[in-house]
Amino acid sequence: MLVDGLPIPERLLAAVDAGKWPRDPQGITKxxxxxxxxxQLAAEESAIYPYPPSLFRTVARIxxxxxxxxxxxxxALDQIVPELTVQIGDFGIGADSTILLDxxxxRLDPRVLRLWWPGDRKPNQWVVMAKDFAAFADGLDL
Structure with missing residues (x-):
């Protein structure tokens, strides 16, 4: 599967096929x-809400x-290349922190980033959650 020419990792597609990642918008849940x-991947968070592949978009398209x-x-658009990032999830309602493939x-093995809000009027930052999607999936036991 490609999103604006970017290949979605096979491990993510396998999680969809195995029912561990939502297949369609009606299946969105933590x-x-x-x-x-x-x-272990995002110290301030407690749940991840993955988007189904039909909702994957590059940040440029968003x-x-x-x-x-x-x-x-x-x-923090100055910290990413919008054409080379795909939004794949977030941390739930009110978190306002998205999860991206970078x-x-x-180009074949993207990192996983999250938007971190440091507070105290400091600017938001994109931080690495995992060196690649396989490490992200392993960390979550997908």
């Missing part, structure tokens, strides 16, 4: 993993549409 596993406000105001370093 991943069935412990809060402890999530905190900012060219209705999602422009969020990313231009809060999304293809800048490797």
């Amino acid at each position: 991943l069935n993993v412990s809060a402890e596993r999530v905190r 900012v060219s549409g209705p999602g422009e406000y969020f990313y231009t105001k809060f999304g 293809y800048r370093l490797h």
Whole structure:
């Protein structure tokens, strides 16, 4: 599967096929993993809400549409290449922190990033959750 020319990792597609990642929008719910596993990847979070493949979008496509406000105001666009990042999930309602596949370093094996809100009026930052999707999946036992 390609999203604007970027290949979605086989391990993610296998998680969809195995029913561990939602297949369609009606299936969006938090991943069935412990809060402890999530905190190993994102210390401030306790749940991950993955998007189904039909909702995967590059950040470039999102900012060219209705999602422009969020990313231009809060999304630290200067720290990513919007054409080389694919949004695959978030941490739930109110978290305002998305999860991206980042293809800048490797077009076939993207890193997994999350938007971190440090607070105290400091600017948001994209931080690495996992060196690649396989490490992300292993961390969550997908």
